[in-house]
Amino acid sequence: MTLYLKTLFLLAWSFLKVGFFGFGGGFAMIPLMQDISVNQYHWLTHSQFSAAIALGQITPGPVAIGATFIGYKVAGFPGALVATVAVFTPSLVIMCLLARFYLEVRKNPVTQGVMHGVLPVIVALILTVAISLGEPAVHSFWQSMVIALVAVLAIKNKVNYGLLILGAMAAGIIFSLPGMRF
Amino acid sequence: MSGVTAGNIQNTSPAGVSRLDVLRVYLKIGTIGFGGGYAVMNLIHAELVEKRQWLTEQRYENMLSLSEMAPGALTVNLLAGVAYRLGGVKTMLLATAALILPSFLLILLLAGFFLAWQHNPLVAGALEGLTAGVVGLMLAVVWELIEKFPNHWYYYATGAVALVLGFFLHVNPIWLVILGAAAGGLKSLASILYRRLKTEPGKDVGA
Numbered sequence: 584m585t586l587y588l589k590t591l592f593l594l595a596w597s598f599l600k601v602g603f604f605g606f607g608g609g610f611a612m613i614p615l616m617q618d619i620s621v622n623q624y625h626w627l628t629h630s631q632f633s634a635a636i637a638l639g640q641i642t643p644g645p646v647a648i649g650a651t652f653i654g655y656k657v658a659g660f661p662g663a664l665v666a667t668v669a670v671f672t673p674s675l676v677i678m679c680l681l682a683r684f685y686l687e688v689r690k691n692p693v694t695q696g697v698m699h700g701v702l703p704v705i706v707a708l709i710l711t712v713a714i715s716l717g718e719p720a721v722h723s724f725w726q727s728m729v730i731a732l733v734a735v736l737a738i739k740n741k742v743n744y745g746l747l748i749l750g751a752m753a754a755g756i757i758f759s760l761p762g763m764r765f
Numbered sequence: 766m767s768g769v770t771a772g773n774i775q776n777t778s779p780a781g782v783s784r785l786d787v788l789r790v791y792l793k794i795g796t797i798g799f800g801g802g803y804a805v806m807n808l809i810h811a812e813l814v815e816k817r818q819w820l821t822e823q824r825y826e827n828m829l830s831l832s833e834m835a836p837g838a839l840t841v842n843l844l845a846g847v848a849y850r851l852g853g854v855k856t857m858l859l860a861t862a863a864l865i866l867p868s869f870l871l872i873l874l875l876a877g878f879f880l881a882w883q884h885n886p887l888v889a890g891a892l893e894g895l896t897a898g899v900v901g902l903m904l905a906v907v908w909e910l911i912e913k914f915p916n917h918w919y920y921y922a923t924g925a926v927a928l929v930l931g932f933f934l935h936v937n938p939i940w941l942v943i944l945g946a947a948a949g950g951l952k953s954l955a956s957i958l959y960r961r962l963k964t965e966p967g968k969d970v971g972a
Contacts, residue, residue, distance in 0.1 A: 602837055604942045609838035610906045614931075614938045630892060631883070637895035638875045640902065643798040643805075644868025645838030651869055652876045660873070667869055674837035675861060678846045679854065681831050688834065692957060693950050698834060699915060700949015703924030704941050706910045711932045713903035716896060726897040733901025738908050745799040748898045755894020756887055 590658050591665050593624070598650050598669035606698070607705035609646035612670070614708035616649060617715070626657045633716050640748040647671065725758045782819055784856050787848055788863045790817070794844070795864040805840050813847060820847060841865075923948060 597619045605612035613636060620626040627635065635652035642648055647670045654666025681688060688694050721727060729751050736742040757763060790812055798805040813819050820828070828850070832842035841861065848860035882888045914920040923945060930936040 600939060604939050605836040606942060606946075607836075607910070608906075609840075610903065612837065613903070615942075618938050630896065631880075633896040633899055634879055634883070634892055635876075637892075637899045638872055638879065639868075640899065641799075641875065642868035642871045643795060644865055644872075645841050647838055647841070648865070648868045648872050651872045655873060655876045656880060663869075663873060663876075667865065671837065671841065671861065671865065674835055674842055675845050675857065677835040678832070678842050679849060679857070681835055682846055682849050685827070685831055689830070693953050694834070696949040696951075696953025697946045698949070699920070700923070700945045700947070700952065701942055702910065702914065702945075703920045704927040704945030706907055707924050707927035707931055708938050708941060709903050709910070710907050710928065713900050713907070714932070716903075717900040720893065720896040721900070723893070726893060729894060729897035730901040730904070733898050734904040734908070737902055737905035741803055743799065743804050744902055747902065748895065751894045751898025751901070752891045753894065755891045755897070759886055759890020759893065 587658065591661060594654050594657060594662055594666045595669045597624070598654070598666045599673060601650065602647070602670045602673035605647070606701045610709055611705045612647050613649075614705075614712045616653065617712050620653050620657075626653060629716060629719055631656065633720060636716075637748055637752070640744055643745075723758065725754065729754050782851050784852050784859065787851055787856055787860050791844060791848070791860040792863040792866065796867045798840070809840065809843065819851060824850075919952065 601612050601615040601619065604615055616635075617632055621629060621632050632653075635649040635656075636646065638652060639646055639649040648667070650666040650670040651663045654662035654664070656662075658665070717730065721730070733747045733751055737744065737747060794805070794808060794812060798808055810825065814822060814825050828843055828846045829839075831846055832839050835842045841864065844864055845857050845861050849857040852860075879888065879892075883892070911924075914924075927941050927945060931938060931941055
């Protein structure tokens with residue numbers, strides 16, 4: 584029982600950190616979530632982590648909803664609840680503060696510098712996660728085609744992310760049928 | 766009653782927006798806002814600014830730039846900020862919960878299904894496709910973020926340094942975010958100081 588409570592506490596603390604340091608939009612949280620749940624605590628395997636992120640893309644909510652999946656995997660429904668509340672709490676607290684002190688914050692050039700300083704780091708981190716998810720899991724030609732197609736359609740045609748993920752899943756099902764592998 | 770108090774502080778919320786209205790609209794956005802990114806931003810703008818006129822174009826833009834400064838998903842930040850303006854902290858908390866609730870339930874369902882069936886060949890195949898799709902999306906997001914870089918060598922250089930530290934040396938990503946923030950803050954402090962030093966001797970010469 585105490586072990587279970589400890590796990591819940593660990594989930595809360597971990598996802599508070601993810602929520603607090605996820606500057607630069609929802610995707611910026613993915614590297615933090617991966618580091619904590621795959622590398623540090625081994626709560627999920629690489630492929631389970633991709634599932635958490637991918638299924639999060641199918642829901643109408645933001646990427647951070649992956650925290651719910653991870654919390655559920657680790658500690659059932661209470662874990663899901665704790666992880667979800669924790670991951671969104673820092674955003675809400677900081678939005679409240681910003682809404683009060685907006686003018687002071689916006690006028691300050693150092694704030695701009697800090698935001699711009701984080702941006703390249705986020706890019707590097709997302710790229711790192713993309714490689715670490717893709718490298719062990721991508722071993723067929725059709726998967727490389729899916730990666731390229733999804734990237735191009737998202738950038739050039741601004742296709743809905745949820746649709747792209749559903750399409751990628753359909754491709755996965757089709758190519759796993761007997762006789763379709765190549 | 767807290768709606769009245771918040772109205773006094775902000776005095777921006779249009780009269781007659783009840784907490785229930787906010788919850789209803791947020792639940793709607795949380796249910797049909799599939800796909801993230803542009804699609805959801807358009808939906809939010811249509812619902813809050815065009816259809817219900819809860820905030821002006823100007824206030825929407827302000828709230829958007831505010832949301833970019835907070836960590837986490839842009840859409841959640843934006844909607845939380847708007848709810849805070851409309852009805853204070855209590856409305857913000859309830860409205861955000863309403864926004865997240867549909868996704869929360871859906872992903873619990875999907876997680877339960879996936880974890881029970883992950884070794885089924887069809888589910889495993891679907892996951893191979895999903896992983897490829899997520900990697901593709903991440904590359905798209907990387908591309909879009911790079912396009913937001915100010916056109917300056919500094920950003921490409923720090924990006925490259927972060928890639929080396931994170932990918933090859935496995936430095937904890939939280940430390941990298943802190944380092945990047947510190948470097949960016951120091952850089953802007955340094956440029957402020959530099960400008961001051963440059964203008965002061967100029968004044969002396971002038972005097």
